Amino acid sequence: MDAAARLLAIGLAGAMPDLVSPHLSLAARMTSWSNGLPFWGGLTVLPVIVSMIKPRLLPLKLAALLSTAYLLHMACDTISGGINWLYPVGSFMWGDYYVDPVWWIPLDVVCVLTVYVMFRLMPLRAKVREGRERRTVV
Structure with a gap:
């Protein structure tokens, strides 16, 4: 995978919380299953497994960067109104309109x-x- 493809994959991973579960309001974001740690954790396991089975297809470093990009999106949402970090298995609202x-x-x-x-x-x-x-x- 060349550098451009890796950057595109990282960019898509960073946008993924909004792509897989679009939300237009803060209330919708608070109940978005894609903006919670449970989904992020499950999603992180998939690239790691692929990188263990086919390291040439998806190096572990790239899998970690994909996961980090997704998590950074959630961190940005935290400072832009907050998210429910444990949705849908629990409730832990955190964040504010810092931006x-x-x-x-x-x-x-x-x-x-x-x-x-x-x-x-x-x-x-x-x-x-x-x-x-x-x-x-x-």
Whole structure:
């Protein structure tokens, strides 16, 4: 899997809580099964199992990054109104409007631009590393 495909997979994993269970209101988010630790835990097990069976298809490091991206989305929802971390098996509401809804779209743009810059810098870093390795071999 090349770098672009890995970044796309990580991005989709980060958006997944909203993709698998869309919600347009805070009340809907509080009862969204995709925004709880139980679903995240179950979802994390699947890529880890795949990475153990087929490590070339899905390296363990990528599986961990997919899980982290999903969890970071939940953390962002926590500071943007809160979530019910234990839904649907329990209730543990946590979070508040630390980030005003007016800033959600601009922050999304910043996140997308950051990933774009990272996508552009990763090949550059690989070339620099390759150049250093060539110099140390000679």
